[in-house]
Amino acid sequence: MKVYNTLNNRKEEFVPIEEGKVRMYVCGPTVYNYIHIGNARPMIVFDTVRRYLEYKGYDVNYVSNFTDVDDKIIAKSIEEGVTAAEIAERYTKAAIEDMEGMNVRPATVHPKATEEIDGMIDMIQTLIDKGYAYEKNGTVFYRTRKFKGYGKLSGKNLDDLSAGIRIAVDDEKEDPMDFVLWKPKKEGEPSWTSPWGEGRPGWHIECSVMSNKYLGSSIDIHAGGEDLIFPHHENEIAQSEAANGVPFSNYWMHNAFLNINNHKMSKSAGNFFTVKEIAAKYPLQVLRFFMLSAHYRSPLNFSDDLMASAAASLERIRNAVSRLRFIADSDTEKTSDNGSTDEEYRSKLLELKNKFEAAMEDDFNTADAIAAIFEIVKAANSHIDSRSSAEIINETLDTIISLCGILGIICEEKEELLDADIEALINERQAARKERNFARADEIRDELEKKGIILEDTREGVRWKRA
Ligand code: AMP
Numbered sequence: 111m112k113v114y115n116t117l118n119n120r121k122e123e124f125v126p127i128e129e130g131k132v133r134m135y136v137c138g139p140t141v142y143n144y145i146h147i148g149n150a151r152p153m154i155v156f157d158t159v160r161r162y163l164e165y166k167g168y169d170v171n172y173v174s175n176f177t178d179v180d181d182k183i184i185a186k187s188i189e190e191g192v193t194a195a196e197i198a199e200r201y202t203k204a205a206i207e208d209m210e211g212m213n214v215r216p217a218t219v220h221p222k223a224t225e226e227i228d229g230m231i232d233m234i235q236t237l238i239d240k241g242y243a244y245e246k247n248g249t250v251f252y253r254t255r256k257f258k259g260y261g262k263l264s265g266k267n268l269d270d271l272s273a274g275i276r277i278a279v280d281d282e283k284e285d286p287m288d289f290v291l292w293k294p295k296k297e298g299e300p301s302w303t304s305p306w307g308e309g310r311p312g313w314h315i316e317c318s319v320m321s322n323k324y325l326g327s328s329i330d331i332h333a334g335g336e337d338l339i340f341p342h343h344e345n346e347i348a349q350s351e352a353a354n355g356v357p358f359s360n361y362w363m364h365n366a367f368l369n370i371n372n373h374k375m376s377k378s379a380g381n382f383f384t385v386k387e388i389a390a391k392y393p394l395q396v397l398r399f400f401m402l403s404a405h406y407r408s409p410l411n412f413s414d415d416l417m418a419s420a421a422a423s424l425e426r427i428r429n430a431v432s433r434l435r436f437i438a439d440s441d442t443e444k445t446s447d448n449g450s451t452d453e454e455y456r457s458k459l460l461e462l463k464n465k466f467e468a469a470m471e472d473d474f475n476t477a478d479a480i481a482a483i484f485e486i487v488k489a490a491n492s493h494i495d496s497r498s499s500a501e502i503i504n505e506t507l508d509t510i511i512s513l514c515g516i517l518g519i520i521c522e523e524k525e526e527l528l529d530a531d532i533e534a535l536i537n538e539r540q541a542a543r544k545e546r547n548f549a550r551a552d553e554i555r556d557e558l559e560k561k562g563i564i565l566e567d568t569r570e571g572v573r574w575k576r577a
């Protein structure tokens with residue numbers, strides 16, 4: 111399996127540290143507002159990477175944080191006159207709801223910054239003890255020049271970066287490229303007690319600490335949007351490797367931006383749609399399908415036209431699946447096998463399944479993987495009809511449903527019968543029996559059975575349960 115590694119700017123064979131296991135960390139959202147669909151891109155993309163790795167048999171430990179203390183959260187809390195914790199809690203809940211809607215599975219662990227402050231204080235202290243950090247008047251800075259590998263992820267050079275940046279007279283930094291690990295409390299802000307006084311952590315330290323705590327000092331994959339390469343991920347490497355003395359992450363994966371009119375979608379630019387706004391217009395499965403229709407390292411332009419075309423494509427797969435299900439469930443006489451054409455069709459199915467896997471093995475090329483699913487749909491539409499054998503229909507259904515499942519695409523909605531609908535059908539069945547219309551009564555029983563509802567006729571009346 112090949113993975114594009116930002117650290118070396120090339121596709122590399124994926125070899126995890128421990129056989130059969132993957133330790134993966136994905137930088138999560140800052141919860142100061144509803145997430146927008148740009149934030150949804152890394153969620154969907156890396157959830158798909160996780161699903162594929164699991165499909166390949168890896169045991170994936172997937173950690174993704176919520177940044178729940180930060181300037182923007184504090185600003186919003188002041189604006190609304192509520193606590194920062196209330197803001198963070200509200201938007202964390204909303205983000206989890208959106209993730210569920212997009213069929214993004216919960217991480218193995220979703221740590222929150224505010225619950226990991228002790229670990230951050232410990233790592234900052236280690237960095238001070240090792241000479242990689244220093245304190246000035248309650249602020250702790252990272253001594254960037256001391257870390258020899260600084261710039262290895264982004265390809266930036268400290269001298270180029272600091273050229274032109276002057277240290278202000280009142281600046282406490284030794285070097286303009288030093289960054290904050292801990293900042294002193296300001297009036298009205300949430301704060302924690304530390305060896306450097308009351309204060310709160312800088313942003314970058316939380317990911318180094320959480321990754322280390324939940325996954326260990328060296329991990330396989332660290333991921334996020336490409337805007338995080340510099341400075342966030344560069345700083346994470348500096349913190350983790352200086353503190354732990356071992357390589358931090360072997361593979362760095364970054365998704366390209368979701369754009370609108372070729373500009374990055376962002377809250378600050380005001381050109382964004384929240385996931386909730388999109389959910390009011392389209393099922394979120396369509397959003398997921400749209401995101402995966404492009405390779406994750408290609409910029410993707412959002413438009414209504416592209417969403418409509420994603421909706422139509424998803425519908426085509428779903429129609430094929432529902433036709434197959436209908437044929438499978440219908441009572442028409444099935445010829446057991448129709449010889450050589452079935453053999454040919456079977457090998458075509460296998461070939462396309464391999465094509466899907468080859469696309470995913472090539473740095474998770476979901477665009478080509480979806481194309482392979484369409485070829486299966488096309489082959490099924492022309493090969494399968496009411497005389498096809500149950501085996502071949504089921505094989506086709508299993509293939510389409512499982513490949514879609516690897517992408518987190520639900521291509522068959524299970525019809526959930528509501529209790530009221532079940533009772534109504536039972537009453538109709540009782541009425542049919544009274545009229546001695548046993549054919550209709552049996553039909554209703556069969557219909558319910560297919561939907562997993564089992565009827566039991568007792569002396570007290572009809573009882574039912576879900577199978
Ligand atoms: P934030 O809440 O801004 O820290 O962002 C959370 C995640 O969303 C990070 O991985 C960002 O890189 C990613 N992200 C933000 N905006 C976009 C965008 N327009 N396209 C793709 N990813 C984005």
Ligand code: ZN
Nearest residue numbers: 137138317342
């Ligand atoms: Zn991070």
